[in-house]
Amino acid sequence: MQMLEVTRIRILVAHANPLIAVGLATALRRSEDFDVAVDGIDVGPGAALPDVVVADCETGLRRAAAHREARGTAAPRVLVMCGQLREHEVRRALEQGVHGYLPLDSAIDEFVHGVRTVARGARYLAPSTAQCMADSLTREALTAREAEVLDLLACGQCNKSIARQLDIAVGTVKAHVKAIMAKLDASSRTQAVSVAAQRGLVTLADRPAAFA
Structure with a gap:
């Protein structure tokens, strides 16, 4: 055969x-x-x-x-x-x-x-x-810039620090943070990071204790 x-x-x-x-x-x-x-x-x-x-x-x-x-x-x-x-x-x-x-x-x-x-x-x-x-699919997706801002938020950085790193205005950072909180249905920056971690948008490994 x-x-x-x-x-x-x-x-x-x-x-x-x-x-x-x-x-x-x-x-x-x-x-x-x-x-x-x-x-x-x-x-x-x-x-x-x-x-x-x-x-x-x-x-x-x-x-x-x-x-x-x-x-x-x-x-x-x-x-x-x-x-x-x-x-x-x-x-x-x-x-x-x-x-x-x-x-x-x-x-x-x-x-x-x-x-x-x-x-x-x-x-x-x-x-x-x-x-x-x-x-x-049931949630509004973050933009690429919002994802960058979110990652820096998860590192515990303030608006001024985020603005310096991304070379954008502080007012623009505030607008991105507001949009992130709205899309994640969060009432604070800390809650936004927590929700993002649960969804796999950020990882909290080796992050500051405030967000770990």
């Missing part, structure tokens, strides 16, 4: 953290139909184009942008593995051409399933990510 040849999926792991990259590659190599390489370790510039690129968020966005600009080639699909589930980052990734998004604490089976789904041409979001995005 003639054995059917298994179609192999070529995967490039391009996570910015080398230890995480090796760990992701090790998990993927458990599947016999995966050909896995780690960017900068196993492959050079002349390597064959992969079917799927597994990356951190920023690397994934850069890869997706480069693939959009490359014409006449079959661009690989991008799956992002990210440590923190942040609503605006997930939204930005999907809008800019990323095909899959999973948290780093995903189970290995779910990770492998996500890679296979993306390789088949479909999109894949981890259940927690999908729920987060579904919930966000």
Whole structure:
């Protein structure tokens, strides 16, 4: 009886953290139909184009942008593995051409399933990510600038400090803070940061005690 040849999926792991990259590659190599390489370790510039690129968020966005600009080639699909589930980052990734998004604490089976789904041409979001995005559809999204102001608020910075860092007027910062509080249905800056943390818009790790 003639054995059917298994179609192999070529995967490039391009996570910015080398230890995480090796760990992701090790998990993927458990599947016999995966050909896995780690960017900068196993492959050079002349390597064959992969079917799927597994990356951190920023690397994934850069890869997706480069693939959009490359014409006449079959661009690989991008799956992002990210440590923190942040609503605006997930939204930005999907809008800019990323095909899959999973948290780093995903189970290995779910990770492998996500890679296979993306390789088949479909999109894949981890259940927690999908729920987060579904919930966000009922709320007005923060703008990119509001997200920057919110992150600095979570660091405990005052309006003047935020204005200096973002090179904008203090009055503009106040307007952004007012809009953030309205969108998060918060009555104070502290409550806004707390609500944002619950929604994954900011992380309070290593933040001042007032917001931790």
